[in-house]
Amino acid sequence: MAPIVRNPILRDALGIALATGAYALSFGALSVTSGLSVVQTCVLSLVMFTGASQFAFIGVIGSGGNPWAGAASAALLGTRNALYGMRLAAILQARGLKRFGAAQFVIDETTAMAINRDAPADSRYAYWATAFSLFTLWNLGTLIGALATQALPDPKVLGLDAAPPAAFLALLAPRLRAREPVAIAIAAAVIAIVLLPFLPQGVPLLVIAVLVALTGLRP
């Protein structure tokens, strides 16, 4: 595909969209394995439309947790999109109804594509090109992954039920490039395991979120 598309921004946007489309295949497959229906899986990708939150939601449900604990984890993971939105507000200059539309596409990939460009017009173009191509392939990948998995007699035979931790790890790895996040990650994993037998499911995650907040409030 790459050589056909001459516009470099569009070419990059399509490349990112293709990669996330493949990632969506695994989301669709793991979501159905976690016990969600194909429709619920597709609604997550259409409406929630932020990968880490979606994986957290199905991960908590798949390991037998309370769906509300999954919802809380998903929302907490979605907080970073608010910071992306702040950076994008000046670039997009979206007002009125357009802002409500633009908001749905405020995610890691669109932000990375839109910021750090020389011309504001290039930034806006990169945002919308990534938004439309990624949204399309993310939802298409989800649908295909979900339908294919639903057709399997038993997804556990393929080990799909053991894959959510791998998905979380792939999402976490790019965020571990400094000493502080590595320390926080190790501490959070240990605290989660220690608390797990003593608290209702999902609650350890909320305790960890509060601890992180307290760490940050420290002067």
Added chain:
Amino acid sequence: MTTWAPLLVASAACYALKLAGLSLPRRVLEDPRIQRVVPLLPVALLAALIATSTFSTGRHLVLDARAAALAAAAVAVVLRAPFLVVVAVAAATAALLRLFL
């Protein structure tokens, strides 16, 4: 049925956070405490999710094929494999272990 309400509430919350970023005055989100905490939240939560979804069933700690699957995934991540490959390697590791053990 019990999945729909949390699914829709969480989706609405995620949308509200995106919209808040585009709409709130900069000084709210530029608060240094928010700038510090928010990027650390996904790190802590993803690490906790890795630990709990690998080493537990319900509220019981267990060690099974999922631990080996995670180790294989870690190798794939270190080798910079794409997302889909990381997930497939983990699934295949668990499936093979269950087949032979």
